[in-house]
Amino acid sequence: MKNSNTCVYEAVALKKEYEGGHVQALRGVDFRIDEGEFVSIVGSSGCGKTTLLQMLGALDKPSTGSLLYRGQSLLEMNDPSAYRAREIGFIFQSFHLLPTFTALENIQIPMLESDLPASERRGRALTLLRSVGLEHRAQHCPSKLSGGERQRVAIARSLANGPSVLLADEPTGNLDSENARIILDLLVRLHEEQKMTLVLVTHDMIIARKAGRNLRMLDGRIVFDGAPTP
Amino acid sequence: MTFFFIIVRGLTRRPVRTGLTLLGISIGIAAVVALVGISRGFEKSWETGLKARGTDIVVSKMGSSLAPKPFSDAVAAVILKLPHVAAISSQFVELLSIESSQMMMLSGRQWDGYAWKNLKLISGRMPLDAKEQAVVLGQTAADALKKKVGDPLQIEAAELTVVGIVDGGAVVENGSAVLALPLLQEIMGEQGRINVIDVRVTPGTSEAELKQLCTEIVRSAPDVTALAAGDHLSNSQSFRMVKAMSWGTSLLAVLVGVLGVMNTMLMTVFERKQEISVLLALGWKPSRIVRMVLWESALLGFLGGVAGVIIGVAGIKMLQKTEAIRGLLEPDLGIGLLLSSIVIAVVVGVLSGLYPAWRSSRITPALALQG
Numbered sequence: 001m002k003n004s005n006t007c008v009y010e011a012v013a014l015k016k017e018y019e020g021g022h023v024q025a026l027r028g029v030d031f032r033i034d035e036g037e038f039v040s041i042v043g044s045s046g047c048g049k050t051t052l053l054q055m056l057g058a059l060d061k062p063s064t065g066s067l068l069y070r071g072q073s074l075l076e077m078n079d080p081s082a083y084r085a086r087e088i089g090f091i092f093q094s095f096h097l098l099p100t101f102t103a104l105e106n107i108q109i110p111m112l113e114s115d116l117p118a119s120e121r122r123g124r125a126l127t128l129l130r131s132v133g134l135e136h137r138a139q140h141c142p143s144k145l146s147g148g149e150r151q152r153v154a155i156a157r158s159l160a161n162g163p164s165v166l167l168a169d170e171p172t173g174n175l176d177s178e179n180a181r182i183i184l185d186l187l188v189r190l191h192e193e194q195k196m197t198l199v200l201v202t203h204d205m206i207i208a209r210k211a212g213r214n215l216r217m218l219d220g221r222i223v224f225d226g227a228p229t230p
Numbered sequence: 231m232t233f234f235f236i237i238v239r240g241l242t243r244r245p246v247r248t249g250l251t252l253l254g255i256s257i258g259i260a261a262v263v264a265l266v267g268i269s270r271g272f273e274k275s276w277e278t279g280l281k282a283r284g285t286d287i288v289v290s291k292m293g294s295s296l297a298p299k300p301f302s303d304a305v306a307a308v309i310l311k312l313p314h315v316a317a318i319s320s321q322f323v324e325l326l327s328i329e330s331s332q333m334m335m336l337s338g339r340q341w342d343g344y345a346w347k348n349l350k351l352i353s354g355r356m357p358l359d360a361k362e363q364a365v366v367l368g369q370t371a372a373d374a375l376k377k378k379v380g381d382p383l384q385i386e387a388a389e390l391t392v393v394g395i396v397d398g399g400a401v402v403e404n405g406s407a408v409l410a411l412p413l414l415q416e417i418m419g420e421q422g423r424i425n426v427i428d429v430r431v432t433p434g435t436s437e438a439e440l441k442q443l444c445t446e447i448v449r450s451a452p453d454v455t456a457l458a459a460g461d462h463l464s465n466s467q468s469f470r471m472v473k474a475m476s477w478g479t480s481l482l483a484v485l486v487g488v489l490g491v492m493n494t495m496l497m498t499v500f501e502r503k504q505e506i507s508v509l510l511a512l513g514w515k516p517s518r519i520v521r522m523v524l525w526e527s528a529l530l531g532f533l534g535g536v537a538g539v540i541i542g543v544a545g546i547k548m549l550q551k552t553e554a555i556r557g558l559l560e561p562d563l564g565i566g567l568l569l570s571s572i573v574i575a576v577v578v579g580v581l582s583g584l585y586p587a588w589r590s591s592r593i594t595p596a597l598a599l600q601g
């Protein structure tokens with residue numbers, strides 16, 4: 001057991017219901033994620049993976065149970081926007097870049113909620129774009145980029161405000177295997193080099209096995225929590 | 231990249247829709263500028279016209295037409311005897327189509343009345359007496375009729391001679407054809423009838439005494455109205471109607487603009503639902519989303535306002551050049567009217583954005599992960 005001050009997330013009896021209880025997306029999950037961990041979450045479609053990620057990202061509130069981020073309750077946080085802007089980075093399956101902005105501009109969008117002066121945003125965005133190997137694509141709009149490139153821009157965007165946690169929902173789900181490998185390598189590199197906590201939802205067992213720890217879900221519950229089995 | 235840049239990009243992403251919305255709002259604002267500008271200008275030039283004639287009180291019978299109703303010239307003698315009255319000048323005023331001009335103000339003035347004295351000769355001479363078949367033209371009237379000294383001028387059945395061109399010191403005066411009262415009475419077949427009496431009061435007459443005089447005039451002669459020069463036009467039934475109509479029309483046009491902006495902003499919010507939820511997931515505060523929508527909407531209003539002012543002013547300039555009304559139109563396009571039109575447009579923009587902004591504030595970030 002690691003020291004308690006390195007605990008990033010702690011969930012106890014976390015439940016999420018939709019449509020007045022008709023849909024139980026999470027039926028009471030307990031777990032804890034520590035600083036610098038790489039956790040993969042797998043499970044069949046509809047088992048509650050995305051819902052769990054929504055809770056971790058404070059995109060929605062749990063119905064009951066408790067969820068702490070670094071000892072602070074995510075339910076009672078008075079400014080979830082600030083938490084989303086500074087503490088976490090989101091990576092989506094369908095990239096969700098804004099279509100009317102260039103790659104460089106997309107990366108700057110989250111920076112509007114930071115303290116970074118306008119003059120420095122562009123420079124930082126360029127640095128991030130370079131770190132995902134796409135500086136030559138800075139002025140391209142998303143429609144001019146390949147799927148893999150779009151996801152790399154999205155990863156650069158998720159890093160805009162220097163988060164300590166990355167939450168990724170099937171980030172390779174819309175990519176071919178070659179691009180999937182590039183994206184996964186990029187995420188693993190961020191996890192290793194920058195000691196980022198990485199929570200990654202995936203369908204793909206090969207990807208899930210790259211994680212240090214694997215959560216398997218079934219019907220709103222966690223049915224396995226441990227080192228990935230070969 | 232700044233927040234403002236994002237707002238501008240929000241408008242340029244659908245250029246055709248934005249353009250049409252701008253057109254809608256700018257037509258409303260152009261209507262405000264043109265109609266209000268014209269009616270204000272008319273009011274103002276009427277006032278300066280009275281001042282140029284040195285008139286303190288105007289006595290007339292305002293009916294529902296633009297020219298006042300005729301009454302007996304015996305009223306003039308009665309008014310002259312009242313206290314504080316220094317001088318009077320009777321007139322018969324008529325709006326007529328003369329030769330090439332479709333609408334010209336004709337002013338038949340009491341031959342020894344003071345209203346003649348403010349006309350400054352630019353060329354030619356004044357009529358020799360009340361019987362001479364002569365007319366003098368204000369500068370703009372002369373331009374509109376394309377007449378110079380010595381030219382004949384046909385008014386109804388009468389053939390007169392233009393003997394002089396004058397500067398009357400005001401648009402109304404300069405747009406008029408002036409002749410002796412008996413002459414016009416004869417032409418119009420209204421012998422012994424007048425429809426306007428200009429009254430000049432003795433120096434030092436107080437505001438209260440002026441009001442008192444007005445009531446006495448009204449009492450001494452049935453059915454006439456007596457109005458101090460300043461309130462004259464605003465009390466005219468027909469002018470009030472023109473004014474109300476110009477505001478009504480403008481507001482209706484602006485309302486159409488409001489609906490256009492609201493519709494566009496609602497569409498924008500709906501079609502960007504997913505994007506907005508992504509922005510929220512990336513950490514944008516809901517208040518920033520609301521501000522984004524309101525600013526976009528305000529910017530639409532502002533741009534529409536600027537375009538509307540340009541269209542309105544250009545439209546009036548073109549109208550002024552048309553033959554029919556040349557010289558009669560002196561719109562009051564003060565910077566005040568132009569600025570307040572733009573302010574109206576911005577307010578319209580913000581108001582139209584309120585409901586779409588509220589809708590945008592209801593979008594949840596959870597949407598970002600669904601689909």
Ligand SMILES: Nc1ncnc2c1ncn2[C@@H]1O[C@H](COP(=O)(O)OP(=O)(O)O)[C@@H](O)[C@H]1O
Pocket residue numbers: 018019023024025043044045046047048049050051052
């Ligand atoms: N907003 C919602 N309203 C109603 N039901 C929902 C909503 N979001 C998710 N669900 C339901 O909750 C369950 C879990 O969904 P989700 O977390 O998206 O699954 P996964 O990501 O593992 O495929 C599913 O049955 C889904 O239909």
Ligand SMILES: [Mg+2]
Pocket residue numbers: 049050051169
């Ligand atoms: Mg999912």
